[in-house]
Amino acid sequence: MSSSTDVSQPHATAPPADGTWWTGRMWAMLVVLCSAMFLDALDNAMVGIAVPPIQADLGMSTSSVQWVVSAYVLGFGGFLLLGGRMADLLGRKRVLLAAVGVFALASIAGGLAQDGTTVIIARFVMGMSAAFSAPAGLAIIVTTFAEGPARNRAVGIYTVCGAAGFSLGLIAGGLLTEIGWRWTFLLPVPIALLVLIGAAVLVARDPARRRDGGYDVPGAITITAAMLLLVYTIVEAPIHGWTAGRTLGGLAVSAVLIAAFLLIEKNTAKPLVRLGFLRNSTLIGAALVAAAILGTYMSFQFIGSLYLQASRGWSPLEMALGFLPCGVLIAVIAPRAGVLLGKVGARWMMFLGFVAYTAAYLLFLRIDADSAYAPVILPTLLLIGVAFPLSFTGANVAATSGVAPEEQGLAAGVLQTGYQIGAALVLAVVTATMAVPEGEQPTLTAYHQGMWVIAGLSVVTTLATLVVALRARAAAPALAG
Template sequence: MTSTNTLESSANKLHDAVRWTRAQWLLLMVVCTVLALDGLDVSMVGVALPSIGQELGLGTDSLQWIVSAYVLGYGSLLLLGGRLADLLGRRRIFLIALSVFAAASLVGGVVDDPTILIATRFIKGLAAAFTAPTGFSIITTNFAEGRERNKALSIFTTFGASGFSLGLVIGGLMTSLSWRWTFLVSVPIAVAVVLLGLRYIPRDKPTAENSGHDIWGAVTLALGMLGLVYTLVSAPEKGWGSVATIAGFAVSAAVLAAFAVIENKVKHPLIRFGILREGWVAKANLSAIGLFGSYLSFQFIVTLFLQSVLGWSPLGMALALLPAGLIVATSAPFADRLIEKFGATTLILTGLVSLGLGYVLFLRVGTTPNYVLDILPSIILLGIGFALAFPSINVQATAGIRDSEQGLAAGLIQTSTQVGAALVLAVTTAIVSGHGHTAAPASAAAMLEQYRPGLILSAAVAIAALLVAASPGRRRRDATEQVAA
């Protein structure tokens, strides 16, 4: 009888373990809302670019900085953000970074100086470099490993995709009032989440065991990434062959080389480079660069094309692109089932084929397109491609990696997406603006021809990523890695 009761008690505890408490749900909603806010902010600002350029007198090369400044801040400190959260406390870092995000949004919504506006975007990118990995680690440390954590992470990623999708429509609505509202609308949401976070995010203690280790590694990594991304996004304006650009690459390379030397000598390195030879880490990161680089560049060009060339309203442009976002958002909850059934590699290849085809089809678009026949097929293909490839690349990047380095692998893949986006967008802008020449073409047809090389580049980058993903990989070792394959 006692044995039976014990078994029943154990079963009840196991059953209860997968039922979240109200506090857990509220904790998850706080963290997920911040990720959605990041996606919302990026897509809203993208919709508002033509209006910002018109009011502040900015050309294509300057507008790039509205996007790239965020990437600069995010990509340069992402690997460091999660590490500092472990050392200083996740709750503290998360709430401070979110407060900074809110303040930068407020300033960006009221200033008229383009330099200050771009600076607020950089600061918001820095804030996101701390909230994104910290939010991820808050989930992994407050939800039990297994089905409970997998469910939480699935909801987490769905919120990110949904935020980006909703941002297109909300951005269109806000821009119809004023582009400034695309900045200001984030402020009350962020403030409310900070207040909720103070109550529902559990207090945690800084990790003392790793404090003091690899300080110089952290410093050189941050400085090297900052220099590299800055050089990439400023190259279109200064010229790819200019002394400033060449010097920027040289200095960044030297600092990152110093980082590599440090990592090979310290006892507890920030990054163990051997991880690139494990699993499908290297291939997944290269695929991520192609996926995000091509997609962000395409959206940048199409946003300008539909509004500046075709004269569409911000809301009309947002609704035109919305189907892609809806496909990504609605498919996110089922991504894990598709990966388990077909394998990550198959879905990555299928997604990149769909993405490349969507870019190629869009090259047919002229100055008087029919939306249903000429534009919508590309938008649907891009949505399908991104929905299949994005979660699969993340799974492939972390499959077969030991638990102690899962955070490192996740940080690497996120950094690759941002640096890849900065690189391809910088090259795209250089092509479109003619290395800083932004004089307005005389006709819509001439403007379309100015944008077309950028569209071709997006297609070429996606095809290159497809070739990388299709290249032979190493032999599969276990069940986890077979899912990634």
């Protein structure tokens, strides 16, 4: 497998082949890029906890307040493919700076909002901004650090920052909502400004790639519309029903738009996405694993939050502290995940991660009306703390390995789309499975029904990753010969 790093690129500083030594500038640049990831995770966790105070303060209905969370998912998932490709074509540094700047402005708007509609619009713009900054940041990392130990190590550190942002976001969200929900929007602003300054100074400019034949505007409009409609339909499906006419119609129109996009790409001189790129089975497989990672975890967190807060009476801060061991374990393991990845490979990392996920979710099925934290809940969180850095690092490295430098942003966009679509789809299915009537609290039976869906998907993913890893190992001697 050839390296996707071109050391002649303006923004790349060639590290040693074994990745054991980086310059101070490379470390500083990595910290800045990881801070952008940290910012996204921090914001999502804090605002998720602040939803009830937002509803009470602004007088929002239950159906409208859920869009404080869903609008971010819609903006993020709907624009990821476009965001990843624009980073490749317009310049990753330029796209990163613009996206982080817009994120900061939208955060200010949300924090100063006087009505629910403004908050929802701000969250949508924040999600859209993240759809441009996330693939741009990851693409800069993987084109700066050489494929192999250096990249594995950098992606492992990147994983830590995402987990740390989410873990600290839960605690910060619990504390800040005691002061006022607006601070959950305003706290990310100074962080975004520091990322802007750091990226402007430390990330060298990469030139935009000229396209003499122009840009594929019809393709960009079509795929963005398709993804927006698809995410919107999935998010709304639990409310209207999976067999409702508007749900089936939304899915059908999304499929037609995707088919139209493929037709446009086949016949245009300068396609937004080269169709051959979508035949990269390793990338598509990594995106499917990414969908299972975030889909199962976000659904588990949804059930765990309801169980601990609604059924057991825990406060948001108590829940955040209860989940903290998971984040701590991720922070300890993730920087070292690159060493293991270099020994076993990305495919086996994803498999090992899902072995741990499956055990975690099956153990959580033991919950009852008064389960003790240490013997029942903590083991699940510790196993997830092991699973996440293994699977996340494996998926990120697999998705970007062997991809040409000029398409790394697109690869990151495809991977991130897997994460977001998976989170929205699996959570929608789990919510429907639980079948909780409007206005009522879930029962223990509903929690178990949802967890069986999560555990089942985890088992399927474990088996699928095992088959892929075994096939790759069997093919290796043949290729060598």
